[in-house]
Amino acid sequence: MPRRSLLLPLTFLLLTSLACQTIYKAFELPNPEGLATDAFPTATPKAGQVTLTPPPTRASVTPKTPGATATLQPTLPAEYADLAQFQAAQRDGFTSDIAQFPHATRYALEVTVTFGDASAFLDGRERIHYTNQQTFPLATLYLMLWPNDRDQYLSEMTLQNVRVDSVPLNFSLENDGIAARIDLPQPLAPGAALDVSAEFSVSAHPGIDDTTPARFGLTNGVLLAPTFYPLIPRIIDGQWQTIPAPSGGDTTNSDTALYWWRVTAPKDLTIVASGTVIDSSLAGDTQTQTLVTGPMRDLALVVGPLELYQREVDGLTLNAYVLQDHAAYAPKMLDFTEAQVQNLQAEVGPYPFSELDVVDAPGAFGGIEYPGEIFIGVVGDSDFFEYATVHEVGHQWFYSLIGDDQLLQPWLDEAAATYTEYLYQEKVHGSGEAEGFLGYLWDDVKASDNPDLPIGLGVGDYPSERDYGTIVYSKGALFFDALRRELGDKVFFEFLHNYYAAYRYGFATSQDFQATAEQTCACDLGALFDLWVYKGGQVKP
Numbered sequence: 001m002p003r004r005s006l007l008l009p010l011t012f013l014l015l016t017s018l019a020c021q022t023i024y025k026a027f028e029l030p031n032p033e034g035l036a037t038d039a040f041p042t043a044t045p046k047a048g049q050v051t052l053t054p055p056p057t058r059a060s061v062t063p064k065t066p067g068a069t070a071t072l073q074p075t076l077p078a079e080y081a082d083l084a085q086f087q088a089a090q091r092d093g094f095t096s097d098i099a100q101f102p103h104a105t106r107y108a109l110e111v112t113v114t115f116g117d118a119s120a121f122l123d124g125r126e127r128i129h130y131t132n133q134q135t136f137p138l139a140t141l142y143l144m145l146w147p148n149d150r151d152q153y154l155s156e157m158t159l160q161n162v163r164v165d166s167v168p169l170n171f172s173l174e175n176d177g178i179a180a181r182i183d184l185p186q187p188l189a190p191g192a193a194l195d196v197s198a199e200f201s202v203s204a205h206p207g208i209d210d211t212t213p214a215r216f217g218l219t220n221g222v223l224l225a226p227t228f229y230p231l232i233p234r235i236i237d238g239q240w241q242t243i244p245a246p247s248g249g250d251t252t253n254s255d256t257a258l259y260w261w262r263v264t265a266p267k268d269l270t271i272v273a274s275g276t277v278i279d280s281s282l283a284g285d286t287q288t289q290t291l292v293t294g295p296m297r298d299l300a301l302v303v304g305p306l307e308l309y310q311r312e313v314d315g316l317t318l319n320a321y322v323l324q325d326h327a328a329y330a331p332k333m334l335d336f337t338e339a340q341v342q343n344l345q346a347e348v349g350p351y352p353f354s355e356l357d358v359v360d361a362p363g364a365f366g367g368i369e370y371p372g373e374i375f376i377g378v379v380g381d382s383d384f385f386e387y388a389t390v391h392e393v394g395h396q397w398f399y400s401l402i403g404d405d406q407l408l409q410p411w412l413d414e415a416a417a418t419y420t421e422y423l424y425q426e427k428v429h430g431s432g433e434a435e436g437f438l439g440y441l442w443d444d445v446k447a448s449d450n451p452d453l454p455i456g457l458g459v460g461d462y463p464s465e466r467d468y469g470t471i472v473y474s475k476g477a478l479f480f481d482a483l484r485r486e487l488g489d490k491v492f493f494e495f496l497h498n499y500y501a502a503y504r505y506g507f508a509t510s511q512d513f514q515a516t517a518e519q520t521c522a523c524d525l526g527a528l529f530d531l532w533v534y535k536g537g538q539v540k541p
């Protein structure tokens with residue numbers, strides 16, 4: 001998601017909101033994740049800019065009183081054991097999908113959220129059932145502690161009481177504290193499983209707003225807490241992927257898992273949590289929700305003063321959570337979401353989960369995608385609100401369902417999500433506006449210093465964050481258009497359906513994408529992929 005590069009000169013972004021609306025209208029901004037990112041705190045404040053609230057320094061964390069951890073048992077019961085319970089998170093017709101995942105990682109997780117004077121705290125414990133699905137033994141295991149990322153998370157995280165199969169083990173922190181390495185007493189054989197238990201604490205701080213966007217922390221009294229728990233990363237080419245996220249891109253990579261989880265939070269606030277609530281209760285000043293998920297890569301949690309507006313669409317519940325001041329925007333949020341969900345169900349494949357949460361999260365860049373839950377950072381009168389919403393909904397297909405490496409091959413989800421904006425425009429606003437959108441993308445590429453770069457590089461491999469944004473989002477979406485023209489509409493949409501069918505809940509690479517396209521068209525697309533994806537070169541409308 002986040003894109004720090006400038007689709008528009010930075011000065012535009014510091015104009016009044018009215019001026020910005022005019023600009024977005026005129027340019028039909030294609031990359032909804034660009035706006036807030038453009039105004040990331042690294043930007044130099046300009047004269048006349050509203051005074052920034054400095055993000056809290058990490059040294060000034062409010063000392064916390066012992067929280068829920070003190071009362072937690074060291075090991076959770078194996079609440080994840082019953083595979084059938086996860087069916088509750090699936091729409092009718094998709095409950096049988098769960099049976100495909102007997103060996104997927106399963107998490108049981110409890111977290112208690114409390115709010116202090118300025119910060120919020122998450123104290124929890126988890127138990128993970130992990131099966132070695134590699135063809136070789138594993139001598140180590142990693143847990144990612146993403147709230148320790150210095151770039152996009154206004155937070156710190158600690159890990160305690162790590163046990164593997166009930167045996168207490170030491171761990172060591174790597175990569176600036178985002179990766180906890182656990183050396184196993186004995187290698188885990190292929191096909192064998194183990195149980196990891198751990199406790200964790202996270203402090204989350206305020207400071208997210210339009211001018212200082214971030215992924216994790218507090219905005220308008222709302223706690224944004226995606227991936228707040230120790231997460232098992234992916235293994236790629238035999239190596240655990242524990243690298244820090246390059247600036248400007250998404251952070252996590254993880255395989256589809258099944259989650260049973262329980263959230264306790266102040267009862268006067270709203271809990272927004274991935275998955276489906278299977279139980280809820282009140283006790284004193286707190287509320288507790290228990291949830292299960294379908295096959296999902298990670299979890300996102302939001303707790304705050306949000307109002308819920310719901311809509312049912314074909315057995316799918318769309319939940320719009322908005323701040324009270326934004327209540328008037330909830331119907332539009334649902335309209336944009338419903339139209340894009342219907343559109344992509346027809347053009348790509350069905351949405352299998354029973355809920356989709358859309359959360360008003362001012363300053364969460366333009367928007368951020370998580371499985372079954374999206375943050376919209378720009379709810380308001382601008383056209384950008386519409387495009388941010390349909391872009392993030394597009395990520396439910398490209399990232400959540402069809403997984404990809406967000407760090408190393410980000411075009412697979414970002415170019416695709418940007419192209420879904422085009423598909424939405426074609427359907428909702430007509431071909432004239434849709435063609436104008438492509439024209440804007442071409443203008444963006446032409447204005448680039450490096451228009452010949454291929455779209456298939458890693459986030460950190462582009463010379464600048466601007467290049468990353470222009471090439472991966474704009475040129476990448478134009479590649480989808482070029483592929484569609486090469487294949488023709490009938491074969492192109494057949495390909496999208498085949499790609500979805502082959503990789504839903506899975507993980508696709510650029511080569512997988514190409515192979516599926518070539519199988520569908522029974523043709524050789526090598527030259528087209530070399531030009532756009534792998535090698536680069538001059539492309540024209």
Ligand SMILES: [Zn+2]
Nearest residue numbers: 001033414417
């Ligand atoms: Zn995106």
